Amino acid sequence: MTCTPRAARIPGVRATLSTAAGLLLAAGSAHALDYTGYLRAGPGGTTDGGASRACYALNGGTSGMKYRLGNECDIYGEFQLAQGFKKDGIDYKVVLMTDYWNPHSDADDAKHLRLAQMYVEAKGFDFLPEATVWAGKERGRRGDVHIVDTYFTEMAGIGAGMKGIPVGPGKLGVAYYTNDKDTNQRPGHRGNVEYVDIPTNTDGTLAFFGTATKSQFAGGTNGWGLAAKHVQSKLFGTSLNNVLWVQYAQGSTGLNSNFGNQTDTSAAKKFRVVESVNFQQGAWGGMGMLLWANEKDNAGKATVSTSIGGRVSYGVTRNFKLLTEAGVSQYKPDGGQRARLTKVTFAPTLSTGPALMDRPEFRLYVTHAKWNKAAGNVTGVAGYDGETSGTSFGAQVEVWF
Structure with a gap:
């Protein structure tokens, strides 16, 4: 019996891979082709009748408040090809990434397949070699909190720019992006x-991010934002690492240094503080987060969000935690009224190593x-209408490579 490759059964995948191969082969072969990726998938169920599986997240408030362990009903994968080469003394890199997301447990079609990244970068020009x-x-990602699967600074989009410019004690970057992906292509x-x-x-660094947005359509608005990250x-000389974000945005600018709602006026003011810690000390590892946000809409009506949570791992053996x-x-x-959600997960895990961030798991x-x-x-899920608690179970693999 002949097995049809997955790429042949998903419309557009073969074309995407062919395009990727052409671009990267054209780049030359001075350096090895890098293939990296990430995926998570697995089956699940519930103890409640009428629901095949369920995951739990608030329907409002700021982003970054869903704790992900044992709480991901989707399947997701991202796969990147990168080719570096040197020409006339300039170092180039061509990057192409596809990703696939399906909110259900079955990868049954290609409607969630997309081109996540496709860009070229170069370094070594004589006027600014660094x-x-x-x-x-x-993607323009500048740091995440893994346990809530959120990049709190994500300057993603189609754009162009320059980064790593040495200025004083730090490095400067500037970029310009366009956006027309909303419902009306505005x-x-x-x-x-x-x-x-x-x-x-000692062992501490600071970063600042500034954003300005302008929407060019009837009802479109402008905005700006500032953020700091330490x-x-x-x-304290321990294995503990700490990250602190302080973020402000108003109008059509988002807290994550990206576009927000392009019809938000200057009355829409948003402020968020995120504190994240992580450590690995022997067999014990952990990550925690504390979040507070105050976000006003166009009418000046505020929504205050708070979240606190963490994940702890204990390596029982080298491959079991x-x-x-x-x-x-x-x-x-x-x-x-105040909406509240509490979630607890326990997960015995097989892994390549005992540390919190060792993968695959x-x-x-x-x-x-x-x-x-x-x-x-x-x-x-309709079966949970009127309910105030739930229990889920399942299996999941998570890997990055």
């Missing part, structure tokens, strides 16, 4: 400035969640 010039579609323009890698103290390694994750998130709009998990009536149906 700077990198780039153009194309690029154009927007965005400028980003970053000043990063500023030494502040990274501290070896806190125990994971526990707990999180409490809530939000309250002006004049409204093969997990079995049990997740229990409780929420109040004001939170509504936090699962999006």
Whole structure:
């Protein structure tokens, strides 16, 4: 019996891979072709009748409040090819990444397949040999909190710019992006400035991000934002690492240094503070997050969001560890009720190593969640209408390479 390759069964995948191969082969063969990626997938179920599986997240509030361990009902993968080469003394790199996302457990079609990144960068020009010039579609990610799967600074989009320009103690970057991907293909323009890698103290660095947005359509608005990020390694001489974000945005600018809602006026003001820590000390590892946000809409009505949670791992042996994750998130709009969700997960795990971030991981998990009536149906599954608790179980693989 002949097995049809997956790429042949998903429309557009063969074309995408052929395009990637052509681009990267054209780049030359001075350096090895780099292939990297990430994926997560697995089956799951619930103890509640009428629902095949369920995951738990609040229906409002700021982003970054869903704790992900044992709480991902989707399948997701990203696969990147990168080819570096040198020409006339300039170092070039061509990058192409596809990703696939499906909110269900079965990868049954190609409607969620997309081109996530396609850009070229170059370094070594005689007038600024340390700077990198780039153009194309690029993610612009500058740090995440893994346990909530959120990049709190993500200057993603189609753009062009220059980064790594040595200025004083840090490095400067500037970029310009356009956007026309909303429902009505309405154009927007965005400028980003970053000043990063500023030494502040032993094992500590500071970064600043500035954003300006302009929407060019009837009802479109302008906006701007500022953010600071401090990274501290070896806190107090220990294995503890700390990251702090302080972010402000208003109008059509998002808190993550990207576009926000392109019809938000200057009355829409957003402020967020995120504190994240992680450590690995012997067999014990952990990551935690504390978040607070105040976001006003066009009418000046504020929604306050808070979240606290963490994940702890214990390496029983080199290839077997125990994971526990707990999180409490809530939000309250002006004049409204407070919505709250609490989630706890336990996951015995097989892994290539005992540390918290060692991958691949093969997990079995049990997740229990409780929420109040004001939170509504936090699962999006009809069988949970009117419920205020749920228990899920399943298996999952997570790997990056």
